[in-house]
Each structure stands twice: as structure tokens, then as C-alpha cells.
Amino acid sequence: MSDMLVTLALILGKLLFIFGVVLFMAAYLVLAERKILGRMQLRYGPNRVGPFGLMQPLADVIKLLTKEDFVPARADKWLFLIAPGITAVTALLVFAVIPFGSPLEIFGRQVPLVVVDLNIGVLYFLGVSSMAVYGVVLGGWASNSKYSLLGGVRGLSQMVSYELSLGLSLVPVIMMARSFSLTDIVMAQQSIPFVLLNPVAFGVFFICVLAESNRIPFDLPEAENELVGGFHTEYSGMRFGLFFVGEYINMVVLGSLVTVFFLGGWNGPWLPPLLWFLFKVLAVCAMFIWIRASMPRLRYDQLMNLGWKILLPLSLVNILVTGAVLLGLG
Amino acid sequence: MENLVQEAIQNVNLHAVMPSLILSVAGMALLLVAVFSPRGKTAHIAWLSIASLIVAGIVTIMGWNDTQYGFAGSVQLDNFAAFFSMICIIAAGLAILMSDEYLKRENFPVGEYYPLILITTAGAMWMVSGTDLITIFLGLEVLSVSLYILAGFFRDQVRCNEAGLKYFFLGAFSTGFLLYGMALLYGVSGTTKVYDIAAYIQANPDTTTNVMFVAGGLLMLTGFFFKIAAAPFHMWTPDVYQGAPTPITAFMSAGPKAAAFAALIRVTFICLEGMQDHLTTVFWVLAVLTMTVGNLIALNQKDLKRMLAYSSIAHAGYAMVGLVAWNEIGSAGILFYMLVYTFMNMGAFAILILIGRSGEENLTLDGVTGLGYKKPMLGIAFSIFLFALMGLPPTAGFTGKFYIFAGAINSGYIWLAVLGVLNSAVSLYYYLRIMIFMYFKEPQEDYAWVKIYPATAVSIVISVIGVLYLGIVPGSIMQLARMAGF
Amino acid sequence: MLDLYLPIIVVIGIAFAFAIGSVVFSRLVGVKRYSELKMSPYECGVPPIGNANERFSVKFYLVAVAFIVFDVEVAFLYPWAIMFKQLGWYGAITMGIFIFVLVIGFIYDWKKGALEWE
Numbered sequence: 001m002s003d004m005l006v007t008l009a010l011i012l013g014k015l016l017f018i019f020g021v022v023l024f025m026a027a028y029l030v031l032a033e034r035k036i037l038g039r040m041q042l043r044y045g046p047n048r049v050g051p052f053g054l055m056q057p058l059a060d061v062i063k064l065l066t067k068e069d070f071v072p073a074r075a076d077k078w079l080f081l082i083a084p085g086i087t088a089v090t091a092l093l094v095f096a097v098i099p100f101g102s103p104l105e106i107f108g109r110q111v112p113l114v115v116v117d118l119n120i121g122v123l124y125f126l127g128v129s130s131m132a133v134y135g136v137v138l139g140g141w142a143s144n145s146k147y148s149l150l151g152g153v154r155g156l157s158q159m160v161s162y163e164l165s166l167g168l169s170l171v172p173v174i175m176m177a178r179s180f181s182l183t184d185i186v187m188a189q190q191s192i193p194f195v196l197l198n199p200v201a202f203g204v205f206f207i208c209v210l211a212e213s214n215r216i217p218f219d220l221p222e223a224e225n226e227l228v229g230g231f232h233t234e235y236s237g238m239r240f241g242l243f244f245v246g247e248y249i250n251m252v253v254l255g256s257l258v259t260v261f262f263l264g265g266w267n268g269p270w271l272p273p274l275l276w277f278l279f280k281v282l283a284v285c286a287m288f289i290w291i292r293a294s295m296p297r298l299r300y301d302q303l304m305n306l307g308w309k310i311l312l313p314l315s316l317v318n319i320l321v322t323g324a325v326l327l328g329l330g
Numbered sequence: 331m332e333n334l335v336q337e338a339i340q341n342v343n344l345h346a347v348m349p350s351l352i353l354s355v356a357g358m359a360l361l362l363v364a365v366f367s368p369r370g371k372t373a374h375i376a377w378l379s380i381a382s383l384i385v386a387g388i389v390t391i392m393g394w395n396d397t398q399y400g401f402a403g404s405v406q407l408d409n410f411a412a413f414f415s416m417i418c419i420i421a422a423g424l425a426i427l428m429s430d431e432y433l434k435r436e437n438f439p440v441g442e443y444y445p446l447i448l449i450t451t452a453g454a455m456w457m458v459s460g461t462d463l464i465t466i467f468l469g470l471e472v473l474s475v476s477l478y479i480l481a482g483f484f485r486d487q488v489r490c491n492e493a494g495l496k497y498f499f500l501g502a503f504s505t506g507f508l509l510y511g512m513a514l515l516y517g518v519s520g521t522t523k524v525y526d527i528a529a530y531i532q533a534n535p536d537t538t539t540n541v542m543f544v545a546g547g548l549l550m551l552t553g554f555f556f557k558i559a560a561a562p563f564h565m566w567t568p569d570v571y572q573g574a575p576t577p578i579t580a581f582m583s584a585g586p587k588a589a590a591f592a593a594l595i596r597v598t599f600i601c602l603e604g605m606q607d608h609l610t611t612v613f614w615v616l617a618v619l620t621m622t623v624g625n626l627i628a629l630n631q632k633d634l635k636r637m638l639a640y641s642s643i644a645h646a647g648y649a650m651v652g653l654v655a656w657n658e659i660g661s662a663g664i665l666f667y668m669l670v671y672t673f674m675n676m677g678a679f680a681i682l683i684l685i686g687r688s689g690e691e692n693l694t695l696d697g698v699t700g701l702g703y704k705k706p707m708l709g710i711a712f713s714i715f716l717f718a719l720m721g722l723p724p725t726a727g728f729t730g731k732f733y734i735f736a737g738a739i740n741s742g743y744i745w746l747a748v749l750g751v752l753n754s755a756v757s758l759y760y761y762l763r764i765m766i767f768m769y770f771k772e773p774q775e776d777y778a779w780v781k782i783y784p785a786t787a788v789s790i791v792i793s794v795i796g797v798l799y800l801g802i803v804p805g806s807i808m809q810l811a812r813m814a815g816f
Numbered sequence: 817m818l819d820l821y822l823p824i825i826v827v828i829g830i831a832f833a834f835a836i837g838s839v840v841f842s843r844l845v846g847v848k849r850y851s852e853l854k855m856s857p858y859e860c861g862v863p864p865i866g867n868a869n870e871r872f873s874v875k876f877y878l879v880a881v882a883f884i885v886f887d888v889e890v891a892f893l894y895p896w897a898i899m900f901k902q903l904g905w906y907g908a909i910t911m912g913i914f915i916f917v918l919v920i921g922f923i924y925d926w927k928k929g930a931l932e933w934e
Contacts, residue, residue: 011823015830069843073855085835092831096824116823123894124824145857146870157876160883167890174897233858238842242835301933304879308931312886312922316915319893323900323908339906358920365927 014115018095026248027057033289040293064244067237072144075234079142084232084239087135087246091253093128097121098256099183101266101274113266113274114183121182122174125257126167129212133159135246136214136221140231151230154300155221159212161307166208168315172201172322173261186265193264200318202262204311209254211307213247215288217295220303255284338402345393346400346407349386349415350455356382357448364441372439376430376785379444380423383451387419395813403523404462411459413665413814414592417672418454420796421585422447424676424789429577431783432683436575438484447581450476454589458596463512463522463550466593470508470557473586474501481574481582493573500556500566508553514546515601527601538604547602551612554597557590560616560650561623564643568627571639576686579635580679583642584672591649591668595661598653599816606656613654614746621647621753628760634682634693637760638675641719644757645671651743651750652734660737662815663730666808670730670800674718677793680786681712687779698764700773705780709768711790716761718797721754726800733808878930889918 031046031053038045046053071077101113118124133156140152174180176197177188188194195202211218222230232243259265259280266273268280298306344351356379364375390412397408426447433439449472456469478501482494516522518540519530531537538544552563559567571579602609624644631637649671652664685701685708686693702709718727731754735747800807896903896911903910925931 011826015823015826019830019834065838065842066845066847067842068846068848069839070848070854072857074857081839085832085839088835089828089831092834093824093827096827115827116820118820118824143857147858149870149872153872153876157879160887161879164883164886164890167887168893171890171893171897174894175900178898178901180894180898228858237846238839241842242838304931304933308882309926316919319897320908320912320915323911326900327905327908335903335906358917361924362920365924 064241075144076142079138083139084242088242090132091246091249094253117183120180122180143234147227147233151221162208162211165311169201169204189264195262216292255281341402343400346398346405349390350452352386353452357445361445375441375444383423404465406461409814414458417588418585422451425577425581427789428680428786446476457589458592480578489573493570497570504556511546511550518543524600531604554594561620568639572636580676588668617650625756655737655741662811663733663737665811667730670726673793673796678715680790699771702768704777720761726797729804
């Protein structure tokens, strides 16, 4: 009985820790992004609230929470209300399977630093993350606004297109790790991370991750200078906040996944595993921000061409080549 | 693990699916040929399709009397499957022969048409050789999905769209019945292989009174009845047959229908053998209903395609009499009859293609007024097919019906044979009416637009030869049918 | 088996609580002022013209259909990917054929212009 209680306490402890960290990171990623973008564009970025603008996220949260929660006329009320929740919830759900450190020894028992080490972790991630598209498309569709509709439909097409290559670029990883469990995948990279073994898969995965998170250069669903706000044009207050938070949580999640699948997870010399993991995730996120500062937005036809005509064939060929090489090496 | 892999590899046996494999590979290759060909050029695709059908046919014939089992007992290429495969191949070949010029006339020469027919045929072959409910279902779906597209092929014609959409909705609906029935059978017996289900029933005789099993069997049969257009599941047939491109109508009423009959025979004669007493009741009620409904409504039709659609319902009813008989002559009779029906029906539709004008005009009774004088060869060929459809000697229609009704009489269903003959008598009226219009009315037009397309003419000639050969010397083919039957 | 998924259920609960809680909280705290203009959809400040749920390009449907086909392909690749050592060359060649069949459809799509956005 006490055993079970301890297990439950551990789960809850880990969950609260993770959620705290993730939400904290998401909040400060916003600030970091605004700061870095500002600096890259020869501006200061937010610096009024607190020292160096460090209290800015708190101010944002208070502002979003106290805004009016309203539904535009003739919008599909229920879908409109549900859509932002889907984005935030799916982003949080993926975190359950991400291992963020090697197992720890606490009170004499092995505690894996992952909420749950599912033996079908990769499938879980693909299944849950493909739900995220519903947030975009339902939000866009339910708003009863032309901009939203266009943004939602664009987002739908874009996300499903890149989901294919995303899924296909993980097949070589599974072939190399021979497991669906994310922990096993990290273990398999103890000596050499997969990014060096299969850079093509890494490249495809990274591009698809950018597209899945609707970030520049793939931010067509919310292209502000043609669609105002895209699928979230009509959203305001905390519902907009959920979309916003969801997007940044997603950034952390996807950064962690890049780390787990290709950068060797928590593996690394000298430093403690947890720190290595954090460092890698932050590096990937910094990469995202840097790309945002330096890349122009793609045109829609370029976006679709890249997804269907380049990434998809490339990842298919990559699978066959990886399979042949692995079998040839015995 | 290694053993499992070895076992799986040994179980595959590609010989069992060789004919359908040839057709599906050809279908995929031709799809690429079609998409890389310049617009409007389809003749080479048609000829390549016919070549692949011939190859598949030769492979099928070479496999006669050499039963192949494949995919761990999911596929069984025996004489029964080979015979029905040949029917499908012949139907597809005739349909392709009469298609090319027709597509040009209808101003829609699109190359995907032929690969779709090949893939339909491949699906039909999986259906006829499947000994696993899942394989049968897979074949049925491949066949149906391709046919949905073909039925609505002329996407700018409203009639054709209607046909495609109606066929799709009702087809999907009926597939639901079929799959649900299969699921229930699986639930009861724990297997989807027809022989294993039969063995399970052998071991547990009280299964035949199990509600779930009976419901599953009946639901599955309902799905098949939809496909063979047995009354009261025939509602989709007239509209779809009328709206679809004429070669596709011809093909649909011959090849896929034969395949559905094949699967129906295999499943009922093996799986549901224990329910024979009840099923024969179901079958005879439906057979009588189907032929009566088909013939009676056909009496009132002015549109020839629609009339032939109802006639095809009636003919499905005749073929079902063979199911009622539930003996060797009956099942051989069905095989023979489906072959005969392929020739006579496709021939009749080929004639309709020739006398029609672009946009499917002129396919009413008035449209054939005096045709017999202006185009005597067409008139004679049409008359032969009509005689065959009526079931008059010396055409194959007579021998086909003869064997079917003989099977029924052998099993003691004399009154059913009598009903069948009476129905044939009813059908005389509407078939003869076409001939009256052709020969006993003054021609009002000179039929200048009727061009004898060479390939279509070849298909008519083949059909005439088939109808007469099977009518005058049916013995050898009937022998083959008896070797193939259950 | 089930206790493996227990944490997932807890995660779902917490995630939902977060999403619902924050919105409910903001609803309680936030102001509510009704105005006709605020309720109308945003169209750059001018009164909205026509219906918002207009028809959009058929291309999006084509993408959706193509996605279904290839998504199934991906789903079939995973089981092979995890067992591919045991399945050896036989499995690799089989999967190669499987991919090839889908590639035919892909080439067809491409040639037909289903992937073109002018």
C-alpha cells in the first residue's frame, strides 16, 4: 500500500516539477525571444517591467487573465471555446514521455526521470502531436472570420503535409535504436548521437518541427501582414493566451524531442545529465529564435513544394538507404 | 522469430495470386504510362491493357487443375477461381475493346480508365480466389472503389455523376453490412478463414442456431446480395447502369457480378453449409423475387440501357436458382451461366454503344426504329444477343438456363424451374419489342451517324461467336464448369 | 499494463485542469462589456462583407486525401522499422516494394498537378 502511495507521490512530484519547469520555460522563452529578436534588430526589447524586463511574463499573464473573455457573433461557440484548449493540452501531453535525465537513486529506489517510459513512446508522441492540428483548424473555422478560416485551412494543410515527413524521418531513428521507447532511444545514443549517424533524418526532422510549430519561416497560418493573426485573429484574453502558451510549450516540447531523438538526450561528458538535457533543449530553442530573426517567410507554393516534393521523397530514400546500410553492416 | 519469418516466407506462394499480380502491376505501370502520355492519346494504353489481360488469361489457363494455396490459406487458386477469373478477364477485355472509340466520341479520352479496369479485375480475382473473409473483403473493396470511379467517370455529365455517387453511397453502405456480418462470424468462430469456420461448425453443430452466427451470416449475405443486385437490394442498379459509361455498365453487369457470385458461392457452400435448410429458403424467395421484379419492371422501360439494367437484375435471379439447387449441377450451372451472360450482355451493350450518339442520346426504343433495314449486320447481331437474353435455342442463353433449371429440378425444386420458365416468357415481351421496333417499323432516319468502330466490332464478333459456340456445342465448356463447380 | 498508463491519465487531468482553469479564472476576473461592433468579425476596421465560411480551393482537399494515403504508409513502416533486423533482407525488399507502390501514386499525384500551387 505504502509502496503504491510512494509511486503515486513520485508521479505527482515529477509531474508538478515538469509542469512548473515547462510553464516557467515557456513564459521566459517569450521574453527571451523578444529580447533576442530586439537585439538582432538593433532594439532593446522589453526592459521596463522589473530589472532587464524580467517581470514581463508576469505582467503579460496578469494582462491576459483580466481581459474580457468573449465570443464573436455567429461564431461556432463550442468549437471556438474548445480550440485553444486543444493546442495547450496536446503540447502538455507530449511531455509525459520525454526522458530528461538518467535514472536517479532516491530513498533506495530507482526513479527514472520521465513521467512514464511508454514502450510505444514514439507512437504516443506522433498520435498526440497530430491532435494539435485540431486546435488550429477548429479555431480558424469556428471564428466566423475570413482571415481565421484561411489561416486555419492553411495551417491544416501545412501541418498534415509536414507530419508525413516528420513521421518518416523518425523511422531511421527507430531502426537504429530498435525501440519505440524514448528512454531506449536516448540509451542507444550513449556513444554517438544520431545526428552524426543520420544527418539527413535530423535535417528533415528539424525542418518539420519548425513547420509543425507554425514558426517562421513556416508561419503562414498566422502570417500577420496578410492574415492579421491567421487562425487566432478573433481570439483575445486568456483564450488567445492558451494558443500563445501552447505555442511556446510546443517549442520546448519539440526542442526536447530534437534533443532526445538526435542530440543524444541527457548523454554528455562532465556535466550532470539533467544539465546537459536542459542545455541542449535551450540550444535548440535558441536556434528556433535565431531562425526567426534571420529567415523570411516562405510563399505557400514554396512551402508545399518543400514538404511534398523535397522532404517526402528525401525521407523515403533515407529510410531505404538507412535500412540497406544497417543490413549491409550486419 | 527467425522461424516465424521463414514460415511466413514459405506461406506466401506468389503462384496463387499470379494472374491478379500481373494485372495489378500492369495497372500501376499503365497508370504511369497514362499520366506521362499526351492528352487525348489513349489507344496505346488500351492495347497494352488488353495485352496484360491476355497474359493474365494465359497464366490462369495454365494453372488449370493445379490448385495453388497462398498466404497461409487466405488464397486458393483452384479451378473454381480460375473459371471465374477467366469470366472477369473476358469481361474486362471486351469492355476495353469497346471503350477506346467510345471515349473519344464522348469527348473524354482519359488514360486512367484502362488501369482502373485492370485493377477492378485484379480485385475481382482476389474475391474469387479468397478463402479468407478478409481477403474476400479486400478484393471486394479494390473492385468496388475502382468501379465507383469508373461509374462516375464522365465527370462533366450529370447523369454520370449521379451514377457514381449513388453507387458509392449504396456500395459503401452494403460493404458495411458485409463487414459487420464477417465480424460477427469471426466473433463466433474465432477465425476468418472459410475452411476453419466450416471446421468449427463441424465441431460445434449447435453454432447454426447461435443468434450471432445466423445474424452474421445473413448480414454478410445481404452485402453480397447488394453486389449481385438481387431484389430487394437492387434499387441502385437501374440508375447506376443507366448513368455509367456504357462499356462500364456492360463490364459491371458481367465481371464484378460474377465475382460477387463466386464469393457468395464459396462462402455459403463452405462456411454456411450447416444452415443449408434455412438458406435455400432465403435463396429461393430472393431468386423468385429478383427475376420477377427485374422482368416486370423491364416491361415498362423505354430507355434501352435501363431496360438492360432491369434485365440484368432478372438474370441475377435466374443464376440464383443455381444457388437454391445447392448441388454440383447448380453451381456448375451458375459458372456456365455467368460466362454465357458475359458474352450476351456485353454484346448487347456494345451494340448500344454503336447506335448511340455523343452524350448518350438515341438509346430509347424509338432510336432503333428500322435499324434492321438500315444496318442489317448490326440488326442481326443485336437479334442474336436478344435471343440469347430471352433464352431461346440455338443461342447460349438457352443452354445456360437449361443447366441452371436442370440443377433445380435435380434437387426437387420443379416449381422453381417452372417459375423461371414463366419469367423467361414474360421477358420475351420486352426483348421482342426491341426487335419489333428494329424490323417491323418504317425507318425514320438513315442512321448516318452510326459508324462501325473496328475494335467495338471485334468485341461484338467475339460475343456472337461466344454466344453461338456456347449455345450449339456447350459440352466442353460445361465439362470445365463441372470440374470447377463445388 | 494499466498502471503504465496511469500517469498519462494524471497528465491528461492536469493538462485539462490547466486549460479549463485558466479560462474560467479569466472569465471570473475579466470585464464584460457588450458592444455590437466588438462582436462583429475583424476585417481591417470596415464592416465585414459577405459570409465568412466561404468555399476554399479544392487543393486543400487534395492535400488531405494524399495525406491519408501516405499517413497509412507511415503507420505501416513503423512495425517494420522496429523488427527490421529480424526480418532481414526479405523484409527490407518487401517494404521497398510497398514504398514503391506508394511512390507510383506519388508520381501520379505529382504529374497530375495535385501538388502544384501557382
